[in-house]
Amino acid sequence: GAGVSQSPSNKVTEKGKDVELxxxxxxxHTALYWYRQSLGQGLEFLIYFQGNSAPDKSxxxxxxxxxxRTGGSVSTLTIQRTQQEDSAVYLCASRWSHEQYxxxxxxxxxx
Amino acid sequence: LAKTTQPISMDSYEGQEVNIxxxxxxxxxxxxITWYQQFPSQGPRFIIQGYKTxxxxxxASLFIPADRKxxxxxxxxxxxxxxxVYYCLVGDNYSGGYQKVTFGTGTKLQVIP
Numbered sequence: 001g002a003g004v005s006q007s008p009s010n011k012v013t014e015k016g017k018d019v020e021l022x023x024x025x026x027x028x029h030t031a032l033y034w035y036r037q038s039l040g041q042g043l044e045f046l047i048y049f050q051g052n053s054a055p056d057k058s059x060x061x062x063x064x065x066x067x068x069r070t071g072g073s074v075s076t077l078t079i080q081r082t083q084q085e086d087s088a089v090y091l092c093a094s095r096w097s098h099e100q101y102x103x104x105x106x107x108x109x110x111x
Numbered sequence: 112l113a114k115t116t117q118p119i120s121m122d123s124y125e126g127q128e129v130n131i132x133x134x135x136x137x138x139x140x141x142x143x144i145t146w147y148q149q150f151p152s153q154g155p156r157f158i159i160q161g162y163k164t165x166x167x168x169x170x171a172s173l174f175i176p177a178d179r180k181x182x183x184x185x186x187x188x189x190x191x192x193x194x195x196v197y198y199c200l201v202g203d204n205y206s207g208g209y210q211k212v213t214f215g216t217g218t219k220l221q222v223i224p
Binding site for chain 1: 143154198
């Protein structure tokens with residue numbers, strides 16, 4: 001079946017612009033995570049959605065970052081007024097039982 | 112959240128068995144231990160998960176001692192295609208509530224011809 005998809009695969013933006021990153025989880029998966037991975041680094045947790053519960057936003061690095069999940073399915077991560085340090089790969093994962101299924105990621109480059 | 116510690120990198124020759132150990136001293140009673148594999152430019156991929164003792168699947172084995180303060184991922188007869196970063200993850204127990212997880216920095220395994 002279809003896995004987790006993310007779009008765009010690559011995004012180049014100018015410093016100060018806003019960007020939106022999209023994640024389509026596997027159908028039926030109620031849990032969804034966003035992570036950030038800088039070059040050569042591990043995964044940094046950003047935000048977690050579980051069903052209709054309030055999301056855990058404790059990993060968001062600043063108030064420029066926000067995310068929403070509409071209808072318990074598609075999720076959008078928004079970064080306002082992008083900075084060069086926001087350059088990274090943004091990974092989305094949906095979870096079934098104990099296993100997370102990751103998308104291919106969006107590579108964000110802020111120039 | 113249980114903090115995990117694992118070696119930053121390891122080298123191994125093709126055909127050898129590789130064991131990667133992860134320490135997680137403050138693991139909680141309900142926590143599971145999960146290992147993921149990540150190739151360059153890809154998202155992590157689930158390898159194996161366990162709670163205690165030994166778990167084996169078609170690609171790896173996971174050994175967990177009785178105190179569960181550590182775990183060892185065992186990859187039999189590695190090949191060049193096993194070159195990747197391996198992450199140990201503790202927590203992620205499905206109890207119906209939210210589950211924040213921390214991946215850590217991982218172990219970079221380099222398989223040498």
